[in-house]
Amino acid sequence: MISGVLLDLAGVIYDGDVAVPGATEAVLRLRDAGLPIRFVSNTTRSTKSAVLDRLARLGLSVTADEVFTPAEAARQWLAEHGRSPHLLVHPNLVQEFDDLRSGLPKAVVVGDAGEAFDYRTLNTAFRELIAGAELLALAPNRTFKDADGKLSLDAGAFVIGLEFASQKSAIVLGKPSQAFFRSALATMSCADAQAVMVGDDAETDVAGALAAGLAHALLVRTGKYREGDEKRFEPAPTATVRDISEAVDWVIDASKR
Amino acid sequence: MISGVLLDLAGVIYDGDVAVPGATEAVLRLRDAGLPIRFVSNTTRSTKSAVLDRLARLGLSVTADEVFTPAEAARQWLAEHGRSPHLLVHPNLVQEFDDLRSGLPKAVVVGDAGEAFDYRTLNTAFRELIAGAELLALAPNRTFKDADGKLSLDAGAFVIGLEFASQKSAIVLGKPSQAFFRSALATMSCADAQAVMVGDDAETDVAGALAAGLAHALLVRTGKYREGDEKRFEPAPTATVRDISEAVDWVIDASKR
Known part of the structure; x- marks a missing residue:
């Protein structure tokens, strides 16, 4: 059972100003499936409004409340x-x-x-x-x-x-702080046990989310991912997937179980 | 029994280009007592020849072999x-x-x-x-x-x-590496058990020397010393003294025991 999805931004949804292939469509599939989403980013080179603008340029309509910085x-x-x-x-x-x-x-x-x-x-x-x-x-x-x-x-x-x-x-104050993950989950009334995090940083996103108590964390092989990252940190990812599209397949499948 | 003395430089012998009061005379007293000395510095903003020039300007005649950088x-x-x-x-x-x-x-x-x-x-x-x-x-x-x-x-x-x-x-490669302390002691055929280190850095000089196996390490209250430093790191100094002059009193006294 999945009732909330946390997505990293840089390396998962976009790389610089370019969308990761399939990312926009993958996010829309989560929306269509009725799964609430929050974006949790550790990017500290852009204001939140710049992040929202960038998402809008990629065709993703995201509100300020859905992004945690x-x-x-x-x-x-x-x-x-x-x-x-x-x-x-x-x-x-x-x-x-x-x-x-x-x-x-x-x-x-x-x-x-x-x-x-x-x-x-x-x-x-x-x-x-x-x-x-x-x-x-x-x-x-x-x-x-x-x-x-x-x-x-x-x-x-x-x-x-x-x-x-x-x-x-x-x-x-950002990932992998438990309080940071928790504050994002709280806004969608999602329990740890029904939450999944998707990120490209095997340590901060994935091991961090699992250590913070989330039930699932998926590592994507895009962005900063380097061969072997899935074995480099504990706890290991729930699954390691090609990209956000494959991550969304996993999430939608798990949400039906 | 003391048969070899390791002295830190910055904060013990000099502060910038100025001698710590009494330092020159204290070093000469060690020489007069027949105690071999090596200078072990972690300063990495000066070449060794600049260090030797500075010591000479303070009235201390020190050879290149006596200084370890x-x-x-x-x-x-x-x-x-x-x-x-x-x-x-x-x-x-x-x-x-x-x-x-x-x-x-x-x-x-x-x-x-x-x-x-x-x-x-x-x-x-x-x-x-x-x-x-x-x-x-x-x-x-x-x-x-x-x-x-x-x-x-x-x-x-x-x-x-x-x-x-x-x-x-x-x-x-500098203090508190055991190899660094050992290489200085070896040139005066001084066993760990008969060696003393004098420094103003409670961690790198003092706890470092003791952890590397030296029998004694004195902390001086000059240079970078701050109130309470003697309690801040393990192992604690053998003694905490006012300055290099008092350290030399301690060493000469101990060398007669």
Whole structure:
């Protein structure tokens, strides 16, 4: 029995600005089958509205409520805890934090800052941490598939470096945080036991979802997937499939059981 | 019984270009007591000859054989293993690797590159690692005392970030590598049980030396020392002392027992 589907975006639905072949049709098949969907992304180089625009350009009509981003979770954390952000994020993402209060005790917010990661920005963040700031990690991913098709360093390397130097533990706000998966499932009243996650990151999407308590997690061989990824992390995927189309076949089949 | 003394340099003998008060006289007292000394530094922002020049300016006559640096250990490793270096080090240190063979399989060499750490250089190193290069860490320190007197990010944060993303373990060539401490002790025919290390880094110098098997390790309250450091890492220091002068008092006293 499946009553809710979580889909990763980059590497599952699109690669850069191009749809993964069959992705749009696969999502529509889930809709037709009456299965509620939420999109859970660890992308921290785009605002949520840019993500929605990109999906619209691919022919997918998705509402803001259906997309969960780490930046949104961080905004909520900062508001709940009365903290002002010290941002170490991609320039594209800065505006997501524009309207938050300044002047409160700080929390360092680390996303995939890309070229904005340099010694000075990292050392400034480190000094905030040892002066008392909390460390919020929007995403702890090891790698992402870059514009040239090769793997590049994702935010995780910088988060773990800051943790090591400051001897503080990061609070993770995107996948594989259990709270992140749970908040997406809660909006479709889907129990863990009836949920499935589909992603291209064997660690953060797949092992992460299973460790967070979801019953099923499918690994697609698109995006950042590399041969053997399905054996690289525990728990292993429920199934490893060609792409989102084959994942949707699996989900629709399982939802009828 | 003490028959050999290992001294850290930055934070113990000098702070920047200035001697720690009493340091020169303290080293001379060890010499007068007939105790052999080796200087073991994790500094990777200066060549060995620059280190020797600095000591000479402080009035300490030290030979090249008495100073052990991670860069020298890395040169030896590269030669023994038939590897060419891919350098991610401080511009000052590049010349230490100038005469090594190129064209061999690569090893990524990470030092305290300072401003040379940026997204591009780190990602290039990461891609060498996933293409098969080994990872050599000149020093895994968390922090160092910067020119402004505050703590700054040391190479350790970047080493652990690259390890995390590439899923490779670094080979450490400076402190706290047991081989590094041992190679310095061997040149003065000093057994572990009769050796003492003096340093300002409670983790790399002190806990590191004890974990490597040295009988004694003294923590000085100069350099990067921060209140409570003596309780922060295991094994705890044999003793925590004001500075190098008090450390030398301890060593001379112990050498007579």
